Amino acid sequence: MPPIPRKIFSTKPLKKGVYTPCFGVVSRHFIKRLKDSFRRCQVVGLVGALALIGGCDNPTGSATSAVRINAAASIAHVIEDLSEAIEQDLGITITVNSGGSGILAQQITRGGQADLFISADTAWMDQLSKQGLIDTTTRADLAGNRLVLVALTDSTLHPESLKDMSQDRYQPIAVGDPAYVPAGRYAMQAFESHGLDSGSELNLAEAPNVRAALAFVLTGQCPVGLVYTSDTQGSDEIKVLLTIDPTHHDTIRYPAAVLTDAPNREQALRVLDWLKSTQAQLAFQTAGFVDP
Numbered sequence: 001m002p003p004i005p006r007k008i009f010s011t012k013p014l015k016k017g018v019y020t021p022c023f024g025v026v027s028r029h030f031i032k033r034l035k036d037s038f039r040r041c042q043v044v045g046l047v048g049a050l051a052l053i054g055g056c057d058n059p060t061g062s063a064t065s066a067v068r069i070n071a072a073a074s075i076a077h078v079i080e081d082l083s084e085a086i087e088q089d090l091g092i093t094i095t096v097n098s099g100g101s102g103i104l105a106q107q108i109t110r111g112g113q114a115d116l117f118i119s120a121d122t123a124w125m126d127q128l129s130k131q132g133l134i135d136t137t138t139r140a141d142l143a144g145n146r147l148v149l150v151a152l153t154d155s156t157l158h159p160e161s162l163k164d165m166s167q168d169r170y171q172p173i174a175v176g177d178p179a180y181v182p183a184g185r186y187a188m189q190a191f192e193s194h195g196l197d198s199g200s201e202l203n204l205a206e207a208p209n210v211r212a213a214l215a216f217v218l219t220g221q222c223p224v225g226l227v228y229t230s231d232t233q234g235s236d237e238i239k240v241l242l243t244i245d246p247t248h249h250d251t252i253r254y255p256a257a258v259l260t261d262a263p264n265r266e267q268a269l270r271v272l273d274w275l276k277s278t279q280a281q282l283a284f285q286t287a288g289f290v291d292p
Helices: 029-032 036-053 073-081 085-090 101-109 122-130 163-165 182-193 212-216 265-275 278-286
Strands: 067-072 094-099 116-118 140-144 145-151 173-176 204-207 222-226 237-241 255-259
Touching: 029 204, 067 073, 067 173, 067 265, 073 094, 073 116, 073 212, 073 278, 085 094, 085 265, 094 101, 101 116, 101 122, 101 237, 116 265, 122 182, 122 255, 140 145, 140 278, 145 182, 145 212, 163 182, 173 182, 182 212, 182 222, 212 222, 212 237, 212 255, 265 278
Parallel strands: 067 094, 067 116, 173 204, 173 222
Antiparallel strands: 116 255, 140 255, 145 222, 145 237
């Protein structure tokens, strides 16, 4: 994988096909507009992205005995919300390191310590499996999701299909960076399935994770964005314009596995089993996730 580019998002008109990551989305306007769970997840995700750029690994908690979970940004806020129930039921404390699945996987590849990895796709989990970095006997799909096109609630846009994204009024389109963010890769597949050339027909604003892509829409930097159904939960500022047919992209799954060299292996196994429980599955469904 190439290093993450450091180009900053600009509000100036973009050239066709220019991918523009943004690492400066945590602004006063952004913080005000996001719900508490959005804010917690995004801040932690950006810390994780910057940690990778700097070549270090910054944990979200200091307790070395806690089970550390590297979780995709789109599901990390649910894991965080379940932390009290996990501690109450198991007597185990967890810390969550949130970010794009690819960023988190590369942290693990570079020696960053973690006990449990939860990806937003199978590809990054497969890569770690090939490197012998996860215990494949523990691997399990925790949840699924749907890809949706969103805009601000007061938006007057009414696309008939994803093909309309070639029109200037829909651009730039907020997406996750497809090199590191599964939601971005799913978006590219959906564009391609609709006959759209992302290199010549679309202006795309790439984000370091899917929650940051949502922030581009929330702050008005992009008129629309492709995110997950679960990202729209709990916000009255976002509406769904289109739900993308799941046959137009790879199946969205959230595989989880304990790492081969997990410092807290036994505790991590217990946490993973708990996340597969009925109680946890109901929490995922309430948060907008679907059966994998």
